[in-house]
Amino acid sequence: QQQVKQSPQSLIVQKGGISIINCAYENTAFDYFPWYQQFPGKGPALLIAIRPDVSEKKEGRFTISFNKSAKQFSLHIMDSQPGDSATYFCAAIGNSGNTPLVFGKGTRLSVIA
Amino acid sequence: EAGVAQxxxxxxxxxxxxxxxxxxxxxxxATLYWYQQILGxxxxxxxxxxxxxxxDDSQLPKDRFSAERLKGVDSTLKIQPAKLEDSAVYLCASSRVMSYNEQFFGPGTRLTVL
Incomplete structure (x- = not known):
């Protein structure tokens, strides 16, 4: 059972454009939503995270938008750069962190010049 | 700070x-995790x-997989006997404590079963 649904599976964006990746969840016990970035041959690395008590969090060029009522959240990468080319995973964890981190299937982003 | 080594x-x-x-x-x-990442x-x-x-070992196929962390530091994950569907990257991660603490991932071990 896939608890976090992520789309699209792959994404190609022009340099300088906006990359948008969407995720949806069903389990209302989830209360912390991190995004991970993974480069080939490396483990995932935390990029940015949000709690459902805020609707948006921004760190540099990366922004998470959160819609609690729709149980959806998204990652926006502004001014996308070739160095952003990687696989991005949304994830969720709940019950004060006492349930396992659950990942989406990932989005492979390619930023082309 | 050195990262997670695998x-x-x-x-x-x-x-x-x-x-x-x-x-x-x-x-x-204090907290160590083993993950399986199948391609895609x-x-x-x-x-x-x-x-x-x-x-938590609820998703560990205990008939063939085992893991230990005897001294609370290093850990080993074993598969015996391996099946074709075990081909994956096995990631180790650690965090200071449980809860929302950031998990730091190692580079993984890519296993191919022929």
């Missing part, structure tokens, strides 16, 4: 053989340790 980085074995992976977490991190999917938790005790 070895070997790559392993190719025949089905029904056994294999072991090693993980050294970040110094001082997100990591899936196999087992979680808090110090040397198992917190």
């Amino acid at each position: 070895s070997p980085r790559y392993k190719i074995i025949e089905k029904r053989q056994s294999v072991a992976f090693w993980c050294n977490p970040i110094s001082g991190h 999917q997100g990591p899936k938790l196999l087992i979680q340790f808090q110090n040397n005790g198992v917190v």
